Amino acid sequence: MPEGHTLHRLATEIEATFGRRRVRVESPQGRFAESAALLDGALLRGAEAVGKHLLVEFSGRRWVHVHLGLIGGFVVTRGPAPPPVGVVRLRLRHKTAYADLRGPTTCQLIGPGERESLLARLGPDPLSADADPEQAWRRITRSSAPIAVLLMQQPVLAGVGNVYRAELLFRHGLEPHTPGRLLGHDRWQAMWGDLVALMREGVRTGQIDTVHTEHTPEAMARAPRVDDHGGEVYVYRRSGQPCHVCETPIRTEVLAGRNLFWCPTCQRPDPRSDRTTDCADAADH
DNA sequence: GGAAGATGACAAG
DNA sequence: TTGTCCTCTTCCC
Numbered sequence: 513m514p515e516g517h518t519l520h521r522l523a524t525e526i527e528a529t530f531g532r533r534r535v536r537v538e539s540p541q542g543r544f545a546e547s548a549a550l551l552d553g554a555l556l557r558g559a560e561a562v563g564k565h566l567l568v569e570f571s572g573r574r575w576v577h578v579h580l581g582l583i584g585g586f587v588v589t590r591g592p593a594p595p596p597v598g599v600v601r602l603r604l605r606h607k608t609a610y611a612d613l614r615g616p617t618t619c620q621l622i623g624p625g626e627r628e629s630l631l632a633r634l635g636p637d638p639l640s641a642d643a644d645p646e647q648a649w650r651r652i653t654r655s656s657a658p659i660a661v662l663l664m665q666q667p668v669l670a671g672v673g674n675v676y677r678a679e680l681l682f683r684h685g686l687e688p689h690t691p692g693r694l695l696g697h698d699r700w701q702a703m704w705g706d707l708v709a710l711m712r713e714g715v716r717t718g719q720i721d722t723v724h725t726e727h728t729p730e731a732m733a734r735a736p737r738v739d740d741h742g743g744e745v746y747v748y749r750r751s752g753q754p755c756h757v758c759e760t761p762i763r764t765e766v767l768a769g770r771n772l773f774w775c776p777t778c779q780r781p782d783p784r785s786d787r788t789t790d791c792a793d794a795a796d797h
Numbered sequence: 798g799g800a801a802g803a804t805g806a807c808a809a810g
Numbered sequence: 811t812t813g814t815c816c817t818c819t820t821c822c823c
Binding site for chain 1: 811812815816817818
């Protein structure tokens with residue numbers, strides 16, 4: 513579930529529900545019990561998302577640092593808290609709402625120093641108003657790693673995951689194996705602007721929709737996507753299905769341990785590249 | 798009832 | 811590059 517937009521929504525929801533109130537803090541599962549006891553009854557000041565990280569601030573310059581990883585979930589529900597169902601690492605609650613955290617890779621009580629070092633190791637977040645795309649550009653243009661790998665490295669760019677990276681590369685017609693150093697600056701600026709718009713839309717709707725108006729199911733008279741992640745996409749998890757634009761079957765492969773999807777016809781190396789558009793080049797990495 | 802898989806990240810080699 | 815962790819859901823027997 514969680515790419516950056518999910519965490520930003522979550523931060524907003526947690527702040528709206530629990531912000532500036534004293535909350536009960538529990539760890540039904542037990543793995544966060546010691547820290548929960550320290551925070552129980554404290555004032556929850558607010559919540560912020562940075563990339564895929566969530567920071568819930570409590571009085572006394574204390575933060576609960578949460579990272580959902582691949583499978584984690586943090587669900588806010590109205591109403592008094594019932595007995596926990598399943599494995600609940602952390603529960604926040606007051607009289608009229610509760611939030612259950614399950615399966616995070618990180619749930620840790622931290623102080624100002626640890627918070628600072630976390631922020632320092634993250635690249636610009638397209639959802640943050642003061643993010644600097646040039647900071648990401650400097651790393652991309654220095655690297656010979658495939659652009660598809662760089663987009664998912666959180667020190668390069670914070671908040672982009674497997675869906676946004678695949679869809680962004682499609683929307684910009686960029687072959688995923690193109691080395692970062694061959695990416696043109698203009699192309700990068702366009703990609704950044706697009707990411708900001710796409711991810712803001714993701715925060716608004718809670719899902720990842722990336723198709724242009726002319727490629728929606730209605731416009732194309734095709735069946736809408738039925739999937740657990742909702743939105744309409746060009747390539748993500750569409751392996752073997754026809755490209756919405758050119759009908760070439762979408763390709764997939766595992767790159768750096770993650771499933772990559774792309775259209776071999778619509779996506780080409782950056783024009784600044786001195787390579788030909790021969791697909792054999794793409795295998796070089 | 799069990800295996801596989803999933804929008805992530807890290808350590809070890 | 812591989813293995814490991816986190817939890818739940820889906821699919822197949």
